[in-house]
Amino acid sequence: MSEPQSSFRVEMTINGRAKHATIEARKSLGDFLRDDAGYTGVHLGCEHGVCGACTVIVDGKAVRSCLMLAVQADGCEVTTVEGVAQADGTFHPVQAALREEHALQCGFCTPGIVCTLTALTKGDQKPTEEQMLAAMSGHICRCTGYQGIRRAITRLAAGEAA
Amino acid sequence: MNAPTIAGQGIMAGRYIGQRSLRKEDPRLLTGRGQFVDDISLPGMLHVAFHRSQIARGNILSIDCAAARDLPGVHAVWLAADIERPGFEMLSLYLRPTEVPTPLLADSIVRYVGEPIALVIADSRAIAEDAAALIEVEYEELDPVVTLAQARSGPPIHPGTDDNIATEAGDEEVDEALAATLAGAAHTITHHVVHQRISQSPMECRGIVAQANGIEELRLYITCQSPHMIARWVSQALGYPNSAIHVIAKDVGGSFGLKNQPWREETATILAALKFGRPLKWIEDRYEHLTACPQCREQEFTLTIAYDKDGKFLASQGDYSANNGAFPQGADNNLAAHMFIWAAYKMPTYGFITRGWYTNTTGLAAYRGPWAIESLVRETAMDVAARKIGIEPYELRRRNVLKVAEQPATTCLGMPVDDITTETCLDKLLENFDVPAFRREQAEARKAGRFLGLGIAAYVEPTASAGSINFMTGELAQVRIEPTGKVTAAMSTHSQGHGTATTMAQVIADRLGVPYEDVTVFEGDNMHGGFGPGAAGSRQGVAGGGAAITASEMLAAKVKGLAAHLFNASPEAVSIEQGMVHIAGAPEMSRSLREIADIAYSEPMRLPPGYETGLEVQFRYMPPPMTMTSAAHACIVEVDVETGFVKILRWITSEDCGTVINPAIVEGQVTGGLAQAIGMVLLEEAAYDARGNPIAATYKDYLLPAISDVPVFEFLHANTPSKTVGGMRGVGEGGAIIGPPTLVNAIADALSPFGEVPVNLPLTPSKLLSVIEGRDIAGHGGRGAAAAPVAVAPAAAPAASAGEAQIDGEWKMTMSTPMGAQEMTGHFATDGTALSGHLMSAEGRQDFTGTVEGNKLKFELKVEKPMNITLKYDLQVDGNAIFGKVKMGMFGSSKLTGQRI
């Protein structure tokens, strides 16, 4: 461990912008997005793949950025919570539903939840309430007791917030 | 609009108060633009990691840091002596020195696994961790004291102490009259509850960025419950002026009692930053959080209840123990649990003994409703008592609940109470839930082999403490109408998810008469606003809300005075609505608040004589010493008797939190607490093995409730205004207090055909299967394993000295009280069997006379603060040591120890 770590060049698109960097092989995507790319909306709640707070969207799929190495995202298109709303600031329907339904308190778990639901409802996918709830079982929220998240999911399934 | 709020009347139909206003905090949090401590990066900032003890108890023989220091990118590796600072003192939550000195880094001995020993400063967190892993420590390992049972019989873990009792109150011997009532009652039950250790586990771990600016000036970004409280604590611990400490905590990812004060790692980082001269960041990772961070609960409570043939309560006795770990954030025996255990019921007499114990585990910190064990043991005991005499458990509650019409009243411990609405909540719950219908459904289901259960529980909690705990008093609101007509407020409140920037803005908009959108509330920075203890004890809605109401109404009066002067009208004719100032009967004179504000700030000539320019007001609201929040909940579960799994089918809450500022936020507080309750009853356990190693080190071992574990909750709000300004009652902690007994009672009801369910949390499937199958399925998993005997020598009893005891002279003595350790000096003079002398303490000098018998001395002192009580000292001298008990009226007894000076 005391030897200098080998470094690699990576290139990826983050929230629509190109990012080039030379990084240590051992660096997680989550650490890279926060520390090197400046997207501090990516939250690390456990760094062992259980809490879901670190979830980002990699090539359209929700991914736990604490379990993926940054070098593995070479050439990928990454979206973090900062890149989910429209350019003019208009909320994505997922963000709007979470806000309307008081689905957050401290907001630490929220970025991961936003990314999972955004990936799941992308394009013309029409996930059912059950599918979204099942996806949510991989996210821990210590504050809310999940009531608002459930209601937001009901809303999204009904297509109301769109 | 704008009629002044009268204390005790509540505000039920405000324009904004009572509305589900969307939260001000959400837009930034939903778009990743929050500012949590780990989001802060400062120029020149370096990173800290700790090397931690790998054993629970032992002596450090050597520490080898050479390899760590040689690692490229490492700037320093420091041990205890390296960060020492003259004048620094580690303080408890109560801003007093901790009962046993708490080192920042372990020096010669280690007292729990995970205890920090060395602090590494490096270019990155990764390098700091690499270096920490290269440090080699050699130990002489000792047998650890891990469990409460071991604490009672094992050697003291702290050198220089006689035993592992951190703090004690009450009486070991049951009062004679009480014992007679217990013995003579038609029925008695003795009920035992074991509450496991819990990790508070906010989703954001602890963390700090410490930056020393110049001499004696600090800027701290820290995850906390109040930046004001942190500044006060740090200034007192370091001896710096409070205003030299700038604390910023804009967003905090949950706390639940954990982040009341900076603890060892945060404080070590501060001292290291002062010495090193560059900004330092320490962010706790989840492994550290689960293995080395202060934790909570781990308690045992035995409760005896005597009642007559009709179920009427006659007497009760309680025995409580809590594992305080090695270094609690204030030694704790949970006196509040005894004060409140019978507050909502008519219990004629109650006695107790209560103790906190030191062990070789991480220290105790607060967690949502720290005294919640009283509701758990009482409400589960009541169900056992009801089943014993064959009545519905709710019926036993109805027969004994303290009725609203019977108040004001005095509890069995002599505490005056008023405004407890537990009866109201229970009635409302039962009106909305058909118990007989459920019983029919339950009987049918049982025939089909399905085991449904109903749990009901009720409680009261004291909220918004003002004056009964030293750092909790009033809250401050500074409200200003800016020259633009927009309103800004600096509040002493703080949110770790509570949404106070929303609720306080609702209150201000409502009382001032401006649009909610025009109000911005600043908190999270101690340079804005004045001292407040933060989110603790369900206080902010009550105390902060009252401050915001009064300040807004004072400001409205100021606007009206100016408008009346400008338009030659009487102040009563002026009203403010939606940011417009109107004069009754003269619509043409309506002006925007902006126009009025502009005059107030820019045209002193137009102001009334003596009028202060500008539009700003501040008010600190001190609510009554305690406000009472009550609730009654019902829950239905199904227990699968094949697997032992519990499914929650329905949960109805009936709360009385007085005036509701924002129902969505109130319900969020309740359900967040209930999810934590479900975790405590079914899932979570911060277990240790027999050697004191934490064995739940990840969230794969420490199970937090997920969305699939938490049902949809139903709400009934009673909304009885309290006696505070605004009528709020506080709602932060309730769910975590009432939730556990509600769920335990439902499970016990479901499994009643199989026998009583021992309340030994968490009620895992294997524990429930043990009840269902009538044999031990649980085996020695989890916490049970830690009970495996470890050879420990019994504590040496202080030798009773015979013959002449030398009592005369001066003694330095320490009394452990509910408010922390009290230091005093005693002067004693004997003359035969007569004793005279005085005590010197922070409160001044008090003289007394008393009696002496051999080496024993007795005397009494009356005190007036915090209330009138007589302290009865019962002490013994043994050579140069003095020890004994001090009876403190209804507060029970405290331990006193000391030495001859």
Ligand code: FES
């Ligand atoms: S931080 Fe990645 S799952 Fe918890």
Ligand code: FES
């Ligand atoms: S809102 Fe705090 S963890 Fe989810």
